[in-house]
Amino acid sequence: MSGEAAFIAALRGLATSSAARGLADDCAVIDLGGEALVLTHDMMVEGVHWLPGADPADVAWKLVAVNLSDLAAKGAQPLGVLLGYMLGDNDARFVEGLGEALAAFSVPLLGGDTVSAGSGAQTLGLTAIGRAAHRPVPSRSGARAGDGVWITGPLGGAMLGFEALRDGTDTDTTAFRRPVPRLAEGRALAPLVTAMMDISDGLLLDASRMAQASGVTIAIEADAVPFAPALPPGRRRDALSWGDDYELLFTLPPTITPPAPAFRIGIVTSAGPDPVLLDGCAPAGQLGYEHT
Amino acid sequence: MSGEAAFIAALRGLATSSAARGLADDCAVIDLGGEALVLTHDMMVEGVHWLPGADPADVAWKLVAVNLSDLAAKGAQPLGVLLGYMLGDNDARFVEGLGEALAAFSVPLLGGDTVSAGSGAQTLGLTAIGRAAHRPVPSRSGARAGDGVWITGPLGGAMLGFEALRDGTDTDTTAFRRPVPRLAEGRALAPLVTAMMDISDGLLLDASRMAQASGVTIAIEADAVPFAPALPPGRRRDALSWGDDYELLFTLPPTITPPAPAFRIGIVTSAGPDPVLLDGCAPAGQLGYEHT
Numbered sequence: 378m379s380g381e382a383a384f385i386a387a388l389r390g391l392a393t394s395s396a397a398r399g400l401a402d403d404c405a406v407i408d409l410g411g412e413a414l415v416l417t418h419d420m421m422v423e424g425v426h427w428l429p430g431a432d433p434a435d436v437a438w439k440l441v442a443v444n445l446s447d448l449a450a451k452g453a454q455p456l457g458v459l460l461g462y463m464l465g466d467n468d469a470r471f472v473e474g475l476g477e478a479l480a481a482f483s484v485p486l487l488g489g490d491t492v493s494a495g496s497g498a499q500t501l502g503l504t505a506i507g508r509a510a511h512r513p514v515p516s517r518s519g520a521r522a523g524d525g526v527w528i529t530g531p532l533g534g535a536m537l538g539f540e541a542l543r544d545g546t547d548t549d550t551t552a553f554r555r556p557v558p559r560l561a562e563g564r565a566l567a568p569l570v571t572a573m574m575d576i577s578d579g580l581l582l583d584a585s586r587m588a589q590a591s592g593v594t595i596a597i598e599a600d601a602v603p604f605a606p607a608l609p610p611g612r613r614r615d616a617l618s619w620g621d622d623y624e625l626l627f628t629l630p631p632t633i634t635p636p637a638p639a640f641r642i643g644i645v646t647s648a649g650p651d652p653v654l655l656d657g658c659a660p661a662g663q664l665g666y667e668h669t
Numbered sequence: 670m671s672g673e674a675a676f677i678a679a680l681r682g683l684a685t686s687s688a689a690r691g692l693a694d695d696c697a698v699i700d701l702g703g704e705a706l707v708l709t710h711d712m713m714v715e716g717v718h719w720l721p722g723a724d725p726a727d728v729a730w731k732l733v734a735v736n737l738s739d740l741a742a743k744g745a746q747p748l749g750v751l752l753g754y755m756l757g758d759n760d761a762r763f764v765e766g767l768g769e770a771l772a773a774f775s776v777p778l779l780g781g782d783t784v785s786a787g788s789g790a791q792t793l794g795l796t797a798i799g800r801a802a803h804r805p806v807p808s809r810s811g812a813r814a815g816d817g818v819w820i821t822g823p824l825g826g827a828m829l830g831f832e833a834l835r836d837g838t839d840t841d842t843t844a845f846r847r848p849v850p851r852l853a854e855g856r857a858l859a860p861l862v863t864a865m866m867d868i869s870d871g872l873l874l875d876a877s878r879m880a881q882a883s884g885v886t887i888a889i890e891a892d893a894v895p896f897a898p899a900l901p902p903g904r905r906r907d908a909l910s911w912g913d914d915y916e917l918l919f920t921l922p923p924t925i926t927p928p929a930p931a932f933r934i935g936i937v938t939s940a941g942p943d944p945v946l947l948d949g950c951a952p953a954g955q956l957g958y959e960h961t
Contacts, residue, residue: 381756381783384754384764384783385783387761388752388764388778391767391771393777394778397777397778397780405749405779405780407748407749409702409800411702414798418751418782418796419753419782420755457689457697457699459697459709459710459796461710461712461753461794462676463712463714463792464673464676468675468676469675469676472682475683485684486680486684487684487686487689487699488684488690488694488696488708489710490710490711491673491677492718492792493672494714497789500784500792502710502782504708504751504796506706506708
């Protein structure tokens with residue numbers, strides 16, 4: 378068990394409120410005054426979550442986008458964000474990108490904290506708060522045998538963007554630097570889905586998490602998965618286990634057509650020995666990005 | 670202007686929602702479904718907010734306590750916390766202290782994020798969410814000339830505890846390591862106060878912030894301020910500008926007696942040239958802990 382896995386297992390003992398969803402979901406969900414409040418907090422660390430030398434405006438955008446993507450997976454409308462900011466090399470440029478992201482997604486900054494740097498890597502956190510558009514609020518655990526498995530858009534664009542930044546090539550890097558959370562899609566889908574989550578760590582890994590939370594197997598057909606147009610066919614398997622595209626993964630009863638653009642990539646079956654199958658077999662190699 | 674002051678000034682341009690309270694309050698306050706939701710996020714950095722070698726259980730306790738103290742200043746009942754955790758040297762010990770603090774204050778862990786360390790200082794964040802017990806929710810800006818100025822308990826204990834840890838003496842360090850947010854007091858006071866905040870950066874500095882937010886002067890009598898019994902009289906001026914005691918500072922109309930134990934330390938006057946006076950004069954020297 379990795380250090381992170383052991384730590385989260387220990388935390389789970391403290392997360393006894395039903396609102397915590399056993400720390401196994403993208404968000405906490407609090408019932409309050411006739412509303413369901415959806416909360417998430419994600420951190421980003423220099424050198425771990427962004428490349429040294431990255432534009433601080435892109436870092437700010439991504440910090441907002443990854444948190445709003447968690448709200449999207451709950452079908453929630455964002456109410457605001459709190460920023461935890463460690464001062465860095467170009468704070469003015471960070472504020473520019475933050476302002477662009479908040480304006481793009483119509484979300485206000487509500488508060489937070491600023492600290493001077495210690496030694497070493499700049500570390501940032503963001504808490505996003507939303508209001509569920511539909512109750513019950515979708516979880517990862519409701520997929521049922523017979524459901525269709527869907528995603529909202531193509532994979533691989535973020536991977537190509539990351540590699541272009543890393544290698545200094547002139548491939549378009551927008552998909553990696555400026556992901557767009559599927560907020561409207563999440564709200565439209567929330568009343569219909571049996572399970573929903575965002576794809577942040579790789580389709581195969583995230584699908585296996587959904588399958589395990591739901592007690593089912595998710596069977597994906599590789600040919601049905603949409604990929605970024607620029608992705609060479611030889612890289613498709615890589616793109617299936619690469620995160621950062623922030624599309625939504627969801628399951629629907631077989632008779633239902635999604636009310637938002639989406640691609641049907643497989644079906645849910647009763648639980649077999651493997652949580653996820655790719656073209657009928659347990660996928661070889663890495664399923665996605667696992668923290669160590 | 671310091672880096673942090675410039676950054677916060679730039680952020681203020683993005684915090685246009687009334688819920689953000691101009692980033693000039695301890696918390697954001699969102700009206701939702703007939704309730705007022707109170708949110709705060711504070712960070713702590715190794716070497717900046719805690720001494721190298723500190724017990725991770727104490728760090729966890731303090732991270733919870735400083736955030737709940739912000740809720741206390743709004744008279745809010747905590748609903749839960751989200752933890753942003755960078756893995757460190759003794760994560761099991763951190764979980765122990767976290768569990769002790771959450772149990773002591775009856776607050777559930779709702780979620781959060783864990784990241785592997787980059788290089789350098791461990792950095793932590795915590796978001797606390799509460800439900801206001803009384804509306805309107807107290808702010809820093811309502812103090813009026815003629816009000817009494819009060820604090821809920823003695824100052825200087827945290828300073829002595831910090832110095833004992835730093836110098837390795839055998840003075841009791843509990844006040845610094847394990848502060849107790851004044852949650853019950855805050856809820857009892859919220860319906861009556863004209864302004865309230867917690868003392869985190871030093872009484873004189875925090876009083877000057879309240880005075881500036883309210884457009885008044887706060888006149889404090891040094892002899893009326895309660896101090897920790899162990900504080901030598903020669904250290905009283907230091908204790909007035911040392912934070913971390915997490916008592917509540919509040920103002921009340923002159924005819925009202927507080928419903929919680931508290932000490933009347935001065936009065937509010939109309940705005941003079943200085944936001945805070947100590948025995949009738951502008952205090953010489955540092956008012957409190959200012960981030961650089």
